[in-house]
Amino acid sequence: MKTSTEDLLRGARAGDKEATDTLFGIAYDELRRIARRVRHGGNETLSTTALVHEAYLKLLPSAVPANDTAHFKLLIARAMREVLIDGARRRTAGKRGGGDIAVTLDDDVQAAPLKTAQLLELHAALEELEQVDPRRVAVVECRFFGGLDVEETAAALNLSTATVKRDWRVARAWLAKALL
Numbered sequence: 220m221k222t223s224t225e226d227l228l229r230g231a232r233a234g235d236k237e238a239t240d241t242l243f244g245i246a247y248d249e250l251r252r253i254a255r256r257v258r259h260g261g262n263e264t265l266s267t268t269a270l271v272h273e274a275y276l277k278l279l280p281s282a283v284p285a286n287d288t289a290h291f292k293l294l295i296a297r298a299m300r301e302v303l304i305d306g307a308r309r310r311t312a313g314k315r316g317g318g319d320i321a322v323t324l325d326d327d328v329q330a331a332p333l334k335t336a337q338l339l340e341l342h343a344a345l346e347e348l349e350q351v352d353p354r355r356v357a358v359v360e361c362r363f364f365g366g367l368d369v370e371e372t373a374a375a376l377n378l379s380t381a382t383v384k385r386d387w388r389v390a391r392a393w394l395a396k397a398l399l
Contacts (some may be wrong), residue, residue, distance in 0.1 A: 228285050243275055252364040254299065274298035289374035296365025306340045307335040344397040355390040363389055
């Protein structure tokens with residue numbers, strides 16, 4: 220008998236570790252794709268596989284409270300953000316300046332290395348933006364940390380694609396100003 224993704228999500232929400240593991244197995248390739256996009260070209264110490272696994276471990280305590288597949292991707296994006304920020308904090312605690320991480324908030328530009336300190340500044344700016352507009356932070360998490368495209372972000376956040384595009388544009392402008 221084949222179990223649907225929705226059945227697995229229900230089981231994971233109920234704390235069924237086997238359902239959570241099966242769900243993760245189904246999503247694994249997608250998670251690796253997202254992690255590769257997040258890390259593309261960087262010199263970060265975490266491998267793509269380690270990033271995926273660390274994000275998964277962050278999800279386990281919550282028993283994956285996802286409503287659907289799109290929401291699951293949003294949770295993964297948030298977990299990846301936490302893993303990247305935690306790693307940046309560890310690197311700067313061990314040595315000033317830390318390593319580089321490749322990131323960009325521009326859809327049309329190849330990711331350029333961003334210093335660990337800059338990633339921490341981005342995180343602080345996102346925390347500040349979250350006080351003003353949590354939805355735009357969620358869009359940034361999906362697009363930037365989760366590597367989701369506009370349509371995937373819209374599905375994950377239950378928004379229209381026009382709203383996601385507008386929020387992405389406004390959030391990038393706000394962050395650019397905040398990071399000057």
